[in-house]
Amino acid sequence: MLSGLSRGWLRPRGRKEDGRLSRASGSATRPMSLESDLIATLGPERVHSHPLELLVYDKDAGVTRGKAIAAVLPETTQEVAACVRLARKYQAPVVARGAGTGLAGGAVPAEPALLVVLTRLNDILEIDAEARTAWVGAGVLNLDLSRATEHLGLHYAPDPSSQAACTIGGNVATNAGGPHCLAEGTTVVHILGMEMVTATGDVVMIGSKAPDPSGLDLRGVVVGSEGTLGIVTKILVKLTENPPAIRTMLVTFDSIQAAAAAVSGTIAAGIVPAALEVMDQPMMIAVEGFIHGDLPVDAAAVLLAELVGLEAGVAAEADVVERIAIEAGATSVKVAADEAERALLWKARKSAFGAVAQAAPDYYLHDTVVPRTKLVDVMTQIYAIGESHGLEMLNVFHAGDGNLHPLVAYDAREPGSEQRVRAAAEEMVRASVAAGGSLTGEHGIGLEKRDLMGLVFDPVDLDAQARLREAFDADGLLNPGKVLPTGARCYDYDLGELPGGGAQ
Numbered sequence: 001m002l003s004g005l006s007r008g009w010l011r012p013r014g015r016k017e018d019g020r021l022s023r024a025s026g027s028a029t030r031p032m033s034l035e036s037d038l039i040a041t042l043g044p045e046r047v048h049s050h051p052l053e054l055l056v057y058d059k060d061a062g063v064t065r066g067k068a069i070a071a072v073l074p075e076t077t078q079e080v081a082a083c084v085r086l087a088r089k090y091q092a093p094v095v096a097r098g099a100g101t102g103l104a105g106g107a108v109p110a111e112p113a114l115l116v117v118l119t120r121l122n123d124i125l126e127i128d129a130e131a132r133t134a135w136v137g138a139g140v141l142n143l144d145l146s147r148a149t150e151h152l153g154l155h156y157a158p159d160p161s162s163q164a165a166c167t168i169g170g171n172v173a174t175n176a177g178g179p180h181c182l183a184e185g186t187t188v189v190h191i192l193g194m195e196m197v198t199a200t201g202d203v204v205m206i207g208s209k210a211p212d213p214s215g216l217d218l219r220g221v222v223v224g225s226e227g228t229l230g231i232v233t234k235i236l237v238k239l240t241e242n243p244p245a246i247r248t249m250l251v252t253f254d255s256i257q258a259a260a261a262a263v264s265g266t267i268a269a270g271i272v273p274a275a276l277e278v279m280d281q282p283m284m285i286a287v288e289g290f291i292h293g294d295l296p297v298d299a300a301a302v303l304l305a306e307l308v309g310l311e312a313g314v315a316a317e318a319d320v321v322e323r324i325a326i327e328a329g330a331t332s333v334k335v336a337a338d339e340a341e342r343a344l345l346w347k348a349r350k351s352a353f354g355a356v357a358q359a360a361p362d363y364y365l366h367d368t369v370v371p372r373t374k375l376v377d378v379m380t381q382i383y384a385i386g387e388s389h390g391l392e393m394l395n396v397f398h399a400g401d402g403n404l405h406p407l408v409a410y411d412a413r414e415p416g417s418e419q420r421v422r423a424a425a426e427e428m429v430r431a432s433v434a435a436g437g438s439l440t441g442e443h444g445i446g447l448e449k450r451d452l453m454g455l456v457f458d459p460v461d462l463d464a465q466a467r468l469r470e471a472f473d474a475d476g477l478l479n480p481g482k483v484l485p486t487g488a489r490c491y492d493y494d495l496g497e498l499p500g501g502g503a504q
């Protein structure tokens with residue numbers, strides 16, 4: 001049977017020339033539009049449709065731009081559901097948006113769509129210190145949760161470098177990682193349940209506090225689905241105990257390859273530190289200019305290693321990390337003397353992209369992942385790719401996870417610069433995949449990597465993913481054009497146009 005998607009239901013009906021959506025059927029005397037229905041539901045202050053107001057929603061923190069029909073700011077789950085039902089009435093696509101710090105274009109409409117902005121669902125609803133759980137609104141900022149639980153000796157473990165700005169809903173949708181996800185696992189490991197508005201505007205509950213919820217466990221399906229399966233409105237997260245002892249080390253090297261070798265060696269020795277982050281010299285210079293943190297800018301690269309646990313274990317593991325680093329060619333090893341020094345090191349790490357953003361007109365942040373044993377090899381290739389395109393490249397990455405973040409600083413006003421950046425990006429992804437890695441370590445697929453999905457999935461895999469998506473959203477109204485390439489199943493194409501005639 002043909003799916004709704006293949007029949008072209010995705011295309012908004014009755015779209016007027018000004019881009020606003022008219023009512024499919026309605027009163028002849030009172031003009032009705034999606035916008036006026038939204039205003040009737042949320043009030044005019046929370047419905048933005050003026051082109052100037054919409055400028056801020058044109059893009060996320062990446063480079064791709066798109067256009068919204070309108071952006072709405074609901075404050076409750078019921079308002080989110082009402083907005084989805086209205087969009088559905090006008091057959092308008094819906095894109096969920098958190099803080100817009102995504103780097104893959106996930107929150108950027110691929111076609112004119114209603115943006116449902118979740119930032120006002122920002123209440124921490126319940127903290128259960130005994131059960132070590134919290135219910136939060138999807139718009140709660142990641143760092144705000146750890147701040148709110150600090151007095152209880154607890155924190156929310158996934159800590160993307162953007163944690164002061166990104167929402168936990170956005171983290172769920174992208175399965176965000178962070179420096180401390182090496183030992184603790186990425187977002188998916190920390191999500192017990194969530195409330196979600198479906199494509200039909202219904203509200204469903206997925207998962208629960210129970211360790212083994214009955215029925216199909218859909219948490220792993222929704223986490224990382226980038227707003228294509230539903231809009232998450234509330235999230236039940238695990239809280240993690242603050243460690244009794246922490247040792248943070250800054251190790252310098254004469255080459256990035258030596259730093260990468262120390263990372264692979266540490267993991268091979270059976271030690272999984274809380275974090276293993278590498279920064280190269282150009283990035284260190286940019287960060288030093290930004291935060292004046294007394295970084296060793298003469299070194300070619302530094303490794304930031306953090307060990308946590310009981311004091312005796314931390315001390316023993318730190319000795320092993322130091323020995324392995326010296327064997328790999330470390331030129332100095334410094335241990336943070338106190339919490340203030342440690343905080344400064346992490347400030348340096350987490351300010352890296354901000355440092356470049358204030359120094360360069362534009363930047364493009366790559367995100368791939370490779371097996372840790374291939375770090376040295378792929379890093380060497382990545383520098384060569386940057387050089388062959390004449391690009392200024394800076395590197396900082398979650399090395400312990402094999403997650404690479406080459407960052408290219410450029411000026412988009414220079415003719416041809418964006419094309420060179422994108423061509424280099426594709427070569428870097430291909431090099432990572434050829435080494436046994438994958439398309440993205442944590443930022444997601446969004447629009448940026450959608451057309452590269454065929455590098456890691458064959459048509460049968462893609463079709464299975466597209467079928468799953470259709471089960472949640474038969475009409476393809478949620479974040480259309482994202483994650484799965486056109487033709488993965490059908491989208492706005494007829495099945496007959498697919499490779500192989502669309503035989504299913």
Ligand SMILES: Cc1cc2nc3c(=O)[nH]c(=O)nc-3n(C[C@H](O)[C@H](O)[C@H](O)COP(=O)(O)OP(=O)(O)OC[C@H]3O[C@@H](n4cnc5c(N)ncnc54)[C@H](O)[C@@H]3O)c2cc1C
Pocket residue numbers: 060061095096097098099100101102103105106107118138159160161162165166167168169170171172173174175176177178179226227228230231232233353354442443446479
């Ligand atoms: C300086 C900087 C550093 C970064 N460091 C990291 C890092 O260390 N690790 C990492 O993983 N990422 C990192 N990122 C990327 C980004 O911060 C994450 O992807 C983050 O999870 C996005 O959250 P957001 O609230 O900004 O979501 P948005 O950018 O608004 O949206 C991202 C995606 O999630 C969907 N979405 C958002 N909210 C919801 C919801 N409630 N329900 C359903 N779908 C939703 C959107 O449709 C979109 O597809 C970094 C970004 C920057 C700018």
